[in-house]
Amino acid sequence: MAESTALAALLPESLLDALRQRSLTSPPRTSGARHGEHRSQRAGLGLEFRDHRPYAPGDDLRRLDWRAAARQDRLILRQQEAEEELTATIVLDAGANMAYGEGETNKWRHATAMVGAIAYVAGLAHDRVRFAIGRDGTVDTSGLLAAPAREQQARLVDLCTQPPGGRTPWTELLESVASSSRRRGVTFVISDLLDVAYDIEQDADEALVRLCDRLAIFRTRGQTVVLVQVLHDDEVRFRWNESKAFRFEDLVKRRPVIEGVGSQLGEGFDERVGAYLELVGSSATSRGLSRLLTRTSTPLADNVLRVFSGAGEFPVEARA
């Protein structure tokens, strides 16, 4: 399979077989523009019987159920499940924050594997994949343009193999996706969501709430929004509680350097992070957003499969 060959750069080979059994989402029904493998909200040209309805002028005569018409002595139209295409939109945070972690615990490694898996599963189902990536203060919207699937995947692999860096312009990133997202589908937002403020003057918690507000608009357009939060264990539990001095530098280089004794700097860290993660969860839930919290200490394959299995703190499927 040509698709698997390109995306194999992002995914372990062993994961490909497992992903073949996955689909992007289960009901509710989608509303796509082209024919695909997902049940549509509309009755359509699929193979599976759905219902009968009386004939109305203008209906396709090919869909008349002659047997039913003979029984009921009137024209009955056979309705079948429409199998429509699903658009998977990936919003990827490629800011410098995502570079944290060594080896298999690297956040970027996990995030790009998830992106690759989504694209792979979408390709298997002939679904359309769109993506936008925020990095170095700019948004790469090349993935939002219509392109052949193979070309789209190659572009995705190319962008995902570049290292993360700089600031992620969340406002521009979401605007670019929103302006081209008018059909129903699934939007995956993959990030650590630790610092989504535009600058250090803006309150980070407030910025997160605004981000959720913007994503909630996606839902009104029929999008299922899945927040995939990728965190390293160090970002949840402070591990430098020592009496020696540490100098903490912002990966994004926006916040000033903090220097001090480890045990003092980490005072209340776990509690503050815990409160923030609760804020993320509550903000997402209250707006009908799905939220999946992953830790890079979990094996990569498990984290990737959780994107499709709905495991985690919240189901992948939206609970509108």
Added chain:
Amino acid sequence: MTLLAPALLLGLLGLGLPVVAHLLGREPPQVIRFAALRFLKAGDPVVTQRRRVRDRGLLAIRLLLLALLILVLARPSSLDDRQLAVLAEPHDAMIVLDASMSMDLRPDDTSELARARDVIADIVRALPDQSRVGLLTTDANGPEIAPSLAADEVMNALDEWLSDTTEHYGAKTLAACLPQAVATLESGSGRPRVIYAVGDRTARGLGSLPVAAPDDIALVPITTGTSLDEPAPSPPEHVGLVDVAWTPAPEIDPRAIRITATVHRYGGDPEQVLAVPVELNIEGNTTPAEVNVPANADADVEFTHTLLDREGATPATLRLPLRSDALPTDDVRHLWISNQDQLDIAIVNGDPSELRAHDEVFFLATALRASDQHEHLQLRSLAPDQLEQNLREHGRAAIAETDLLILANVRAPTADVAPILIDRVREGMGLWITVGDRVATREYNENLGAVLPLLLRGPVYAGTAPGRTQARTEAFASPQLAHPIFAGLGGELGLSQTQTRRLMLLEPDPERATSLALSFAGGAPALLTTSLGAGRVGLLTTTVDRDWSDLPLRPGFVPFVQRTAAYLGGLESAAAGSVLTVDQAKEFRGADSLTVIDPRGEAHRIVADNDGVLRFDATHVPGHYRVERAASRRDEVFAVQVDRSESDTSPATVQARAPEHDRASAPGTVPRGQLLFWPIALLLLAEAVWRWRRAIQ
């Protein structure tokens, strides 16, 4: 220029530490590139490694400042013209240091005692090789070092003692220490022996020394200031509380007392009167006052205070709250006050007479009322029949409140009441028996023999001898100053001219523990005392009126009666009469053991010796002392004060002179540390200016 403490220069090595620490810096902090930076708690900034000196000028100033301070601690000094008369050949030396209170005088920032320490250091340093040196101070608690070759021991012991004691009082005079110093210097060594007496020129210091020491020992007086060949400089002015006393003030309130403090000003401008603040503190309540004191004169300041109705004595402290006094040690005095400190004296007049010359009560009452402490005395007289009737009716309660019962020429109490008297004496009542024509020896011996110091033999006419019928008179001999009644008596009592025509002879009895206080010139006892239980008994072997003697006409009669009554009545254990000077011993009777609580709160348990006397001599510290005994008849307290003579810093004539022969001189050293104060001040100023300039940049 030399250094008295050169070892402290090792501290200069420490100057390199700040520089090295500055350059090497601390371990660089571990750098963590982190995403969740905003969840960290930013604390105080941590000084990290600096490998470059940023402000060389400021560093140089501070290092120089540090170096100068170390130099000051090393006590730089230089040799001056002061010549110490130190024997040139190897000898045995004993240094005697004047540790009296006047040595606490501070003409400037340095006390005379600290100067004396430097003088002693000069002497030790100037001694020829193979000289042995020892140390003695006039303070009983000071170091005593026998002469040896280890001169360091002298300085170490001296420095340790000086660091342990901040105030000095109760010391002996230098002259009083001479015998001990002479005894310490062995005579068999064949080497010259020298006593170096170091002190000030006061009467208790060098002024107390004789012209020369005995036993061919050279006595070298050395002052802490100018040479003895030069006129004595005027000591700095200071004031001291030299006396405190109190009396009841019933005209104000039955519970009121009047406290008088005497302030003396030593030296000062004769043209100016100095206003001195005085504070009275009673149980935390401070009452301020002020008194104007002329130069070299006393001035009294009076306080009145109303005590609460309560048992026992109250501690009071008088203080001169002066910020700077050249001799602060004598600026405080302690005393006990009480509104229940009355001595109840009952005089039984056995031979009342309308003629005063033949009335014992008249003479006794007149003498007692002339006492300084007459306000504390409550006198009453009664007839023998009244006493016996009261005792029969009320028993012991009839004399339960009586502190002293005087049987003045009284016929012997009958056998039924005498045991009551004896029991009361055992409980603590004083009994004074004066004889006369009414005293029948047999009845007295039978009924009161248990309390008499000695049994009575019978009256005789003085000077009566076999074959001679002409009566003569007998005079009193000098009083026994060792007896507590006459302890501290200065000079003649005034009884030596007394003519006693008749006296009571006593039966010698070595089994009886008696104390002879006064005797006749012929050797017959005149006044004997003894103790029975907690009480004391006195026996005067002649009359206190003019029947047998002209004793009441003599000038010494008043103090004689007052002292005897105070002793027998136990007035010295009450608040008014309970003042000792530092290191004066206090004696108690009437118990096997008791506990004395000193001003620091430390308890001293003392036990009676073979004579039944409990002696407490740990009165080193001025202040309030309290006595606890199992069965105390009253609240026993006493205060310890500094002798006022210790406050006197005026120079006295020094008779002692260093011998001229075989004398070598050693230069003394003068501290020069003060010369460094100006550079230090300038550097501090420069440092401040530097920092100010950096701040405005």
